[in-house]
Amino acid sequence: MDTRAMARHFAESMIGHRNSLAGKAEDAVKVQYALHRTATGLTDRHDDQGKAAKTVLEHWKGDNSEGFEKRAGKLGRQLRVTADAARDAEKIVAGVTSALTTGHTRARRAVDEYLDAATRLLDAGKAVGTRAALLKAVAQAADLEPGYTKETAGTVRHVRGELEDAARKLRALEKEVEHDGVADGRAERTRGSTKPSRARARGRSRTIISAARKELGTRESPPGSNRNPYGPTAAWCSSFATAMWRKAGVDIPLLPFTGDVFRWGQQRGKAYTSLSAVKPGDVLLFGSGPSSPATSTHIGIVEKVSGGTVTLIEGNSGDSVRRNTHRLSSATFYGGVHP
Secondary structure (H helix, E strand, O other), X not given: OOHHHHHHHHOHHHHHHHHHHHHHHHHHHHHHHHHHHHHHHHHHHHHHHHHHHHHHHHOOOOOOHHHHHHXXXXXXXXXXXXXXXXXXXXXXXXXHHHHHHHHHHHHHHHHHHHHHHHHHHHHHHHHHOOHHHHHHHHHHHHHHHHHHHHHHHHHHHHHHHHHHHHHHHHHHHHHHOOOXXXXXXXXXXXXXXXXXXXXXXXXXXXXHHHHHHHXXXXXOOOOOOOOOOOOOOOOOHHHHHHXXXXXXXXXXXXXXOHHHHHHHHHHOOOEEXXXXXXXXXXXXXXXXXXXXXXXXXXEEEEEEEEOOEEEEEEOOOOOEOEEEEEEOOOOOEEEEEOO
């Protein structure tokens, strides 16, 4: 009996809380950085626009110069308002990032403490060697779970409150900003809306593979520590795979456990067990099934399929991101998931 896997079964809810907080924390960091770049860029444009308008007006005196000066002044004010709003939004999101990071740390600590305690109980019951002792240990492990789940659920509720408060502040900021033609994304969305879904899927797969290739050679630091740039300090093959998908716009949480990726795919009709369905950009799952780390052992991003072999880009392969080729066999892989 795999006691750690049984403990993970009892801990499914709190692990879900932990994973959700990890994914949202990563999103918040990206948004905060994007807002910082937006604010800086708009400030630079405001300064450049003001200098250019001043230069033009110094050499242009005529019937239309007054109108030009008014229009230039209006554009300058619009740029300044939008830049100021972006800076305020950055501060709001920074607060959310801090709350999410703290919340994830607390949830991760609770999960680790529960898994250690429950595994010790189950190991002790297993060591006695009687059915009664084992059943008693299972009951004790189950009784221990609600307290820890209550803790992680409370953390999620607290963070959700922070997110809702931030959303209200951001909506209020949005109302203050005039539409200036600079920060509006509607035109971009309209241009992309006519793209066929099949072509979109091919483009997404290329983006996933390109992102993964750029990470080849990245190592955990220090070696053997499981510290990695893609997710929590833990076995990180799945964190790497889901991070690359997220870079390509796949709406998936950061999932540190490989089996959770397959379950995510099952819920959305994207998972498969027939390996004839595999395509570049997919992930393939090593092992026999998604139930526990003992049965779902590793994951890789499909770079190329050639005959009876598949080339994967894998995180946490020898403590680094590596390219490996395998026989495309159900003896190795229990299934895959389309992005």
